[in-house]
Amino acid sequence: MKHLPKHIRPRWRYLAVGLESTPDAQLSRSTFQRDLWYAAQNLLGDAGSADADCTVVRFDFDGGTGEAVVRARHGHTTQARAALACLASVDGHDVGLHVRGISGTIRACEEKYLGRPSEAPTQRTVAFEDEDRPAFVHDDVLDVRVDGRFVGATHLDFE
Structure with a gap:
């Protein structure tokens, strides 16, 4: 063809x-x-x-x-x-x-x-809703694990 x-x-x-x-x-x-x-x-x-x-x-x-x-x-x-x-x-x-x-x-x-992000997300523990919870930090955004799900947050939510 x-x-x-x-x-x-x-x-x-x-x-x-x-x-x-x-x-x-x-x-x-x-x-x-x-x-x-x-x-x-x-x-x-x-x-x-x-x-x-x-x-x-x-x-x-x-x-x-x-x-x-x-x-x-x-x-x-x-x-x-x-x-x-x-x-x-x-x-x-x-x-x-x-x-x-x-x-x-x-x-x-x-x-x-297209290109890879400048930095990989890091994991740390943050105080959220009066408890220490695991979170993934990427740039200015945090994903906090709450009851088996992730909740999006910013650094302003923790100050």
Whole structure:
């Protein structure tokens, strides 16, 4: 089978997505892809989600933070961003997403917008709700374990 001429091939845009969740969350590419397709289908409908064609090309998640590259058709990046904004949880874990940028190639997307976080989260004990509790500290955010779940807090909550 011959390749299509360049002017007929579909054009893509690549969205660099930052991911944040609780430190105990174990997310995979397949669960993220499934929940993204469901979010796109619920928001855009069958025809709209097929037009946007949101596909997870790269995925890396570890220790509560991660990043992904999501492919969308040229001209449908707004719909892809809206579908990503509809994701509140992945595989039952609460998740926060932000689009770091959009690029025309995977390589440029990775070079411009993706990279490992500057420091890994550290674990320490904090006083929260009049008790000493374990917490994971990352930048200015703390995830405190309360009754088997994590509660997000900032340093201002402890001063």
